[in-house]
Each structure stands twice: as C-alpha cells, then as structure tokens.
Amino acid sequence: GQQLNQSPQSMFIQEGEDVSMNCTSSSIFNTWLWYKQDPGEGPVLLIALYKAGELTSNGRLTAQFGITRKDSFLNISASIPSDVGIYFCAGQSTGNQFYFGTGTSLTVIP
C-alpha cells in the first residue's frame, strides 16, 4: 500500500508558540485531509486540500498541498492548551482509499 510518513512523531511546545508538521508520500496524491483526534474520540476534519499548491486556512490553522503533490504541511499559530491531541494527515491518489499518516502527538505546555 501507499507509504505516508508524518513528522514529527511528537512535539512538546510552550503555549503561544507556532507548530509545524508535515506529511510525505511515496506517490502522487490528489487530495489531502488533515484531522485532529482527541483521546477516546474519532478524528475531526480540520482542513481539506484539493489542488497542488493550494493554501487553506481554518482559524489559526493553515495547510498547504505541496507542489510536487507528494507532501502536505499543517501549521498552527499561537498554540493554546486545547490544541493538544494527535494530528493525522490523510491522502488519496486514485481509487477509493484514503491513506493515513502515523500521527503527530502535540502537547502544549501552559
């Protein structure tokens, strides 16, 4: 299957700092989605990207669809304690499957 590498695996940051994480794939994707998952809950969709080079914001979150179509980035500005959770990227090439990254665990220290 497709390989999705997500990094970093975990992050510990101070409240107010900015956060960056990224996802790379071994092949070209047509769609990238970014999700946040809280413990014991299902993933919640944050941002969806459909075109290479696309830059989309959702409040303090900004995500980009890489030009090569093999990567995507998620940035969180001015982090707050409720940003704590696990962030997953998901990509789709052709076909029906979305492939998920292994997740970035974010801890925000007040």
Added chain:
Amino acid sequence: NAGVMQNPRHLVRRRGQEARLRCSPMKGHSHVYWYRQLPEEGLKFMVYLQKENIIDESGMPKERFSAEFPKEGPSILRIQQVVRGDSAAYFCASSPRGTSGGGSYNEQFFGPGTRLTVL
C-alpha cells in the same frame, strides 16, 4: 464528528464470539467507510460501502470479517470468531458521495468509534 453515530462505544468479547459494530452515517450521506486503529497508530482502511453495495473491501481480512450497508438501517461490520488480535478501535466515516469524484464531496466525517476488547 457531529452526525455519524456508532454503537456500541465499547464492546468486550471472549475469543471465539462474534462482534457486531454499527454505524449510522450523517444525514444525506450514502457512502460509508470502516477503519481500524491500533493503539498509537494511524487508521487503516478496511472497506468502503454504498447502500446495498460493497465498493472496495481491499483492506478487510478475507476471513471472519464482513460488512454490509443495507437499504434501510445502519452499516454493520461483523467479526466472527474473534481473536485477541482483533482488539482495536474501529471507526466508521461517511461522505456525501464516493471518493472518486473529488472535491468537497470527498470529505469523510468520522464517528466516535467502537473500542473492541477481546479477552
């Protein structure tokens, strides 16, 4: 997450028993996807269904696992003769239409999951 319902939220089974997991998609969504998540791992695709049709079951084990999405009622993921390795969180997601169409109709919304524990 709003709208996609899964039950039960927690399910405990002994080895050899059957597990039945239910998923009701968001209103207006006719496409359902099942994923499995092991602790500290990402989600792994299992099966994609439309009403009364299995579209893609390439991620589902060939034996003991089956899924359906009948014309009426929720989608069911059924695991027969469960083993300890089946212990995981199982998530259902729904979308307005199939993923091959692209665009915003591609977006999948997840339910809260069913945590299966096999003793």
